[in-house]
Amino acid sequence: METITKAPNAVNLIENKKYKLVAEDIVASYDNVIAVKNVTMKFKEKAVTALIGPSGCGKTTFLRCLNRMHELSKNAKISGRVLLDGEDLYSNHQDPIINRRKIGMVFQKPNPFPTMSIYDNVAAGLKLNGLRNKTILDEIVKGCLEMVYLWDEVKDNLKKPGMSLSGGQQQRLCIARALAIQPEVLLMDEPASSLDPIATQKIEEMMNELKKEYTIIIVTHNMQQAMRVSDYTGFMYLGELIEFGETKQIFENPLKEITAKYVQGQFG
Amino acid sequence: MITVEQRAEFRTHFRYNVGRRLVIDKIVKGIVFACVVMAIIPLGSILLEVFTNGSAALSIEFLTQIPGAIGTGEGGISPAIQGTLLLIGMSSLIGVPIGILSGIFLSEFGDNRYGKAIRFFNDVLAEFPTIVIGIFAFLVIVLVFGNFSLWAGTFALSIIMLPIITRTTEESLKLVPVTYREAGFALGIKRWAVITRIIIASAKSGMITGIMLAVARIAGETAPLIFTILGSSQFFSGFDGPMDALPLRIWRISMLPYDSAQAQGWGAALVLILIVLSINIGVRYVFLRKSGGAFRFRSVRRRL
Ligand SMILES: Nc1ncnc2c1ncn2[C@@H]1O[C@H](COP(=O)(O)OP(=O)(O)O)[C@@H](O)[C@H]1O
Ligand SMILES: [Mg+2]
Numbered sequence: 001m002e003t004i005t006k007a008p009n010a011v012n013l014i015e016n017k018k019y020k021l022v023a024e025d026i027v028a029s030y031d032n033v034i035a036v037k038n039v040t041m042k043f044k045e046k047a048v049t050a051l052i053g054p055s056g057c058g059k060t061t062f063l064r065c066l067n068r069m070h071e072l073s074k075n076a077k078i079s080g081r082v083l084l085d086g087e088d089l090y091s092n093h094q095d096p097i098i099n100r101r102k103i104g105m106v107f108q109k110p111n112p113f114p115t116m117s118i119y120d121n122v123a124a125g126l127k128l129n130g131l132r133n134k135t136i137l138d139e140i141v142k143g144c145l146e147m148v149y150l151w152d153e154v155k156d157n158l159k160k161p162g163m164s165l166s167g168g169q170q171q172r173l174c175i176a177r178a179l180a181i182q183p184e185v186l187l188m189d190e191p192a193s194s195l196d197p198i199a200t201q202k203i204e205e206m207m208n209e210l211k212k213e214y215t216i217i218i219v220t221h222n223m224q225q226a227m228r229v230s231d232y233t234g235f236m237y238l239g240e241l242i243e244f245g246e247t248k249q250i251f252e253n254p255l256k257e258i259t260a261k262y263v264q265g266q267f268g
Numbered sequence: 269m270i271t272v273e274q275r276a277e278f279r280t281h282f283r284y285n286v287g288r289r290l291v292i293d294k295i296v297k298g299i300v301f302a303c304v305v306m307a308i309i310p311l312g313s314i315l316l317e318v319f320t321n322g323s324a325a326l327s328i329e330f331l332t333q334i335p336g337a338i339g340t341g342e343g344g345i346s347p348a349i350q351g352t353l354l355l356i357g358m359s360s361l362i363g364v365p366i367g368i369l370s371g372i373f374l375s376e377f378g379d380n381r382y383g384k385a386i387r388f389f390n391d392v393l394a395e396f397p398t399i400v401i402g403i404f405a406f407l408v409i410v411l412v413f414g415n416f417s418l419w420a421g422t423f424a425l426s427i428i429m430l431p432i433i434t435r436t437t438e439e440s441l442k443l444v445p446v447t448y449r450e451a452g453f454a455l456g457i458k459r460w461a462v463i464t465r466i467i468i469a470s471a472k473s474g475m476i477t478g479i480m481l482a483v484a485r486i487a488g489e490t491a492p493l494i495f496t497i498l499g500s501s502q503f504f505s506g507f508d509g510p511m512d513a514l515p516l517r518i519w520r521i522s523m524l525p526y527d528s529a530q531a532q533g534w535g536a537a538l539v540l541i542l543i544v545l546s547i548n549i550g551v552r553y554v555f556l557r558k559s560g561g562a563f564r565f566r567s568v569r570r571r572l
Binding site: 107109125 | 379445447448450451452453454455456457458459461462465466469470472
C-alpha cells in the first residue's frame with residue numbers, strides 16, 4: 001500500500017497538531033450554485049463532531065468534500081483545503097482513492113452491494129483492493145461485524161445476501177464495511193435517519209465505542225442524538241457554518257440567536 | 269380557506285369520480301389484455317405451425333447427414349447446423365467483448381462529445397439494413413481475399429451484433445443506482461474494480477438479455493450470408509471456404525417446388541428455433557443461476 005513520504009507544511013503542522021482533520025475555507029458548488037460557503041472547521045482526534053442544521057443547508061455537501069467525494073458529482077466544483085494530519089488531500093498529488101481509504105464514509109440510506117453476501121459486503125473494500133489472504137479477511141470481517149454489534153445476529157448467515165437484512169442491520173453492515181478498510185476518520189451522513197429507535201440506539205452505543213479509536217464526524221437532524229453522541233457540534237445554515245463549539249455550549253449557551261432558535265426547535 | 273360545505277361537495281365529487289374511474293380502469297385493463305392476446309396469437313401460431321410441420325421432418329438422418337439430391341427428400345441439414353453454430357460462436361467471440369467494452373465506455377466515460385458521436389453512429393448502425401452490411405463484408409473480405417468464407421460471414425454478423433450489445437450494455441449499466449458506485453468509491457476501490465466487480469455484477473441480467481437478443485438476431489440473419497458464406501452442401505472444411513447456415517438452407521429449400529423440400533424447410537426452421545432457445549436458456553442458467561435473475565424459482569422451490 002502507498003504511504004505518504006512528503007513532509008507536511010511546517011507552519012500547519014504546529015498550528016493543527018491536535019487536530020486530526022482540518023477543513024479550511026471550503027467553497028463547494030453544483031452547476032455554479034454555491035452550496036457550501038467558506039466553511040472552516042477543525043476536527044479533534046478521537047472525538048465525535050456533530051453537524052446540525054436544517055435540510056438543504058449543505059451538510060452532506062460539506063461532508064463529501066472531506067473525502068473527495070464531492071468532485072464525483074456532476075458539474076461539482078470545490079475550492080479550499082482539507083488537511084488530514086496536516087497534509088492537504090487536494091494537493092498532495094495522491095490519488096483521491098488513497099485518501100478515501102483513510103477517510104471512511106457511511107451514507108444516509110443503507111446501500112449494501114446488492115449482488116454480494118454479508119461477508120463479501122464487509123470484505124469488499126479489501127478484496128477489491130487486492131487483499132486475498134483468507135485468514136486476514138475472516139478476522140477483519142468478524143472484528144468489524146463485532147464492532148457494530150452485528151456479528152451475533154449474522155454469524156450463521158454470512159453467505160446470505162446483504163440485502164436480506166433489515167434496514168437497521170443493513171446500515172450497521174455498511175458501517176462495518178466502512179470500518180473494514182481501517183480508516184482513521186469516519187464520516188457519517190445521517191446514519192440513523194431511516195432507522196427505528198432500537199436500531200438508532202445500537203448505532204449510538206457503537207459510536208461511543210468507536211470514538212476511542214476513530215475521529216468521527218456525524219451529520220444528524222436529531223438534536224437529542226447530537227447531544228448524546230457528540231463532543232463538538234457545528235451548526236450550519238444556508239451553506240455557512242454559523243457556530244462551532246463544544247456540544248454542551250452550543251445547546252445550552254449558544255452565542256448566536258439563530259443557533260439558539262434552531263436548537264430549541266423553533267425552525268428546521 | 270375551503271369551507272366545510274365545499275369540502276362536503278368535494279367528497280361527493282370524488283365519490284362520483286371514483287365510480288367512473290373504476291369503469292375506465294376496467295376498460296383500459298380490457299384493452300391491454302386484448303392487445304396482449306393479439307400480440308401472442310401470431311407468435312403462438314407461428315410456433316405451433318413450425319412445431320407441427322417441422323417435427324415431421326426431424327430424424328437422426330436429417331440432423332446428421334449432408335443434403336441429398338434435390339427433390340428426393342433424402343439427406344439432412346447437418347452442414348447448416350454446423351455452420352450456424354460456428355457463426356454464432358465466432359461472431360459472439362468478436363461481437364460480445366467489443367460490444368460490452370463499448371457499452372462500458374459509453375456509460376462510464378461517454379458523457380462528452382466523443383460519447384455522443386459514438387452513441388449516434390452506434391444507433392445508426394443498429395438500424396442499418398443488414399443486407400448492406402452483407403454487401404460491405406462482400407466488398408472488403410470476399411472480393412479482397414477472392415472467395416466466399418466463414419470469416420466474411422463472421423465479420424458481417426459481428427457488425428450486426430455490436431450495436432445491439434453496446435446499447436443494451438450501456439442502458440443496463442446506467443440503471444445501476446449511483447449509490448452503489450459511490451459506496452464503492454468511498455471504500456477507496458479503484459474505478460475499474462468498481463465498474464467490473466460492483467456495477468457489472470448488478471447489471472448482469474440486463475446485459476445478458478442484450479447479448480441473447482443479438483445472438484437470436486444473427487442466428488436468423490439470411491441476407492448478409494448470401495454475400496459472405498454463400499452456402500454449401502458440404503461439412504466445414506476451413507474458415508476460408510464457403511459454408512452453409514440454417515437460414516440460408518431454409519431460404520434455399522423452401523423455394524423449391526417439391527413437397528419433400530418444403531417439409532425439410534420446416535424441419536430446419538424448427539431446428540433453428542430450438543438452437544436459439546437452448547442457447548438462451550443455457551446462458552441464463554450458467555450466468556444468472558446465483559444472482560437469481562432468471563431462475564428465481566429454484567430458490568423458491570428450495571425454501572418450500
Ligand atoms: N447533486 C446535486 N446537484 C445539484 N445540487 C445539489 C446536489 N446535491 C445537493 N444540491 C444542493 O446543494 C444544497 C445543499 O445540499 P445538501 O448538502 O444535500 O444539504 P443537507 O445535507 O444539509 O440537507 C441544496 O440546496 C441542494 O439543493
Ligand atoms: Mg443531507
